[in-house]
Amino acid sequence: MAVPFIDLRRFEDDFLDRWQQICDRISRNTQFVGGPEAERLEHALRERAEVAGVVGCANGTDAIQLALRALGIGRGDTVVIPDATFWATFEAVVNVGADVVTVDIDAEDLQMDYHLLQEAIETHRPQAVILVHLYGWGSARLNDIRRLCRDRNIPLIEDGAQAIGVQWQGRSIYQASLIATVSFYPAKVLGSCGDAGAVFCNPLADGTDPSTVIRQLGNHGRTSHYGHGLVGWNSRMGGFDAAFLNLSLEYLDQRLADRRRLAAEYRERLSRLDVAPEDLRIIAPPAGYEENGYLNVLRVEPSLRAEIQDALKSEDIGFGNVYPGAMSQQPGAAPFLKASFGGREAQALSESVLNLPLFAYMRAEELDEVISAVERALASR
Numbered sequence: 001m002a003v004p005f006i007d008l009r010r011f012e013d014d015f016l017d018r019w020q021q022i023c024d025r026i027s028r029n030t031q032f033v034g035g036p037e038a039e040r041l042e043h044a045l046r047e048r049a050e051v052a053g054v055v056g057c058a059n060g061t062d063a064i065q066l067a068l069r070a071l072g073i074g075r076g077d078t079v080v081i082p083d084a085t086f087w088a089t090f091e092a093v094v095n096v097g098a099d100v101v102t103v104d105i106d107a108e109d110l111q112m113d114y115h116l117l118q119e120a121i122e123t124h125r126p127q128a129v130i131l132v133h134l135y136g137w138g139s140a141r142l143n144d145i146r147r148l149c150r151d152r153n154i155p156l157i158e159d160g161a162q163a164i165g166v167q168w169q170g171r172s173i174y175q176a177s178l179i180a181t182v183s184f185y186p187a188k189v190l191g192s193c194g195d196a197g198a199v200f201c202n203p204l205a206d207g208t209d210p211s212t213v214i215r216q217l218g219n220h221g222r223t224s225h226y227g228h229g230l231v232g233w234n235s236r237m238g239g240f241d242a243a244f245l246n247l248s249l250e251y252l253d254q255r256l257a258d259r260r261r262l263a264a265e266y267r268e269r270l271s272r273l274d275v276a277p278e279d280l281r282i283i284a285p286p287a288g289y290e291e292n293g294y295l296n297v298l299r300v301e302p303s304l305r306a307e308i309q310d311a312l313k314s315e316d317i318g319f320g321n322v323y324p325g326a327m328s329q330q331p332g333a334a335p336f337l338k339a340s341f342g343g344r345e346a347q348a349l350s351e352s353v354l355n356l357p358l359f360a361y362m363r364a365e366e367l368d369e370v371i372s373a374v375e376r377a378l379a380s381r
């Protein structure tokens with residue numbers, strides 16, 4: 001049985017009928033950009049993320065750029081990012097004119113390393129730090145990282161593109177962030193019917209609310225229809241995206257529950273496999289997190305990983321390697337890379353990471369098929 005890495009077609013029984021009615025309404029009303037659906041979405045996300053302000057935008061990469069611009073980051077500035085992330089984090093820094101310093105990840109939680117971040121801050125005095133919440137959880141030292149940046153007066157942006165639904169110490173992971181960003185790319189836990197994103201914000205250190213300037217930057221710096229107080233760009237959210245997300249939000253809790261159940265079942269069944277733990281390590285979120293089940297993450301000895309991947313391919317089972325290369329090693333990085341702290345762990349992760357299929361409403365027989373394929377690959381060694 002073929003098993004996709006992700007299947008975006010697993011909608012709830014009534015979802016598509018409801019969506020068609022909404023499409024009909026939006027088409028008749030021609031509410032194609034922004035509008036009441038976008039306002040309703042921002043309100044719902046404010047509640048869910050437990051933050052003071054939400055500004056919808058065109059995608060998760062723009063969301064990071066809007067956050068950087070709102071904090072005044074630009075030409076000549078330095079921004080620290082983790083060496084393991086999606087390239088969009090790197091791009092966003094470069095696109096606002098700043099240089100990048102990469103910091104290696106912690107081998108346990110796979111998020112930015114606290115001590116190396118401290119070293120990077122001492123050495124480069126960056127104008128901002130971007131922490132990325134990867135894989136469906138965040139750093140075990142999230143509070144320490146937030147405190148470190150606050151104490152040094154360095155704004156911390158949290159790239160939470162993958163973190164919708166993640167709970168940290170019983171609250172939304174975004175709740176105590178200064179400024180956080182999210183992506184609603186269709187493959188995300190809360191995905192749209194196209195590209196979309198949002199910036200989540202709380203009051204800045206001086207008490208000001210950044211959401212006004214973020215909204216302005218994402219709408220051509222407008223002060224009136226033809227008055228432009230800032231140079232921004234067009235990063236408005238579409239009406240169909242907002243409506244699709246509003247509808248999806250009604251089902252989000254059940255999708256999250258299913259993803260979490262599957263993630264737990266994977267861990268339980270994989271932990272029973274006949275393989276040395278140093279050859280196949282099952283990664284779990286650190287204490288304090290309730291994950292969102294975005295990805296299933298294994299660290300597999302590279303030659304064994306190749307064998308398992310060959311077996312999965314031959315049985316038409318999808319898999320991922322998120323991410324197959326560290327940021328500092330990307331061919332496009334060199335002109336903008338000011339420094340790198342560590343790097344070995346991000347590189348080792350890229351050589352060993354394996355993600356097995358995981359998506360809401362994955363069937364029991366599909367999970368069985370994936371586990372059997374891994375078992376067969378192990379048995380044939």
Ligand SMILES: Cc1ncc(COP(=O)(O)O)c(C=O)c1O
Nearest residue numbers: 059060061086088161183184185
């Ligand atoms: C960590 C991270 N940052 C940023 C992005 C960029 O989001 P988007 O694809 O919506 O621009 C993504 C998702 O693709 C991501 O996973």
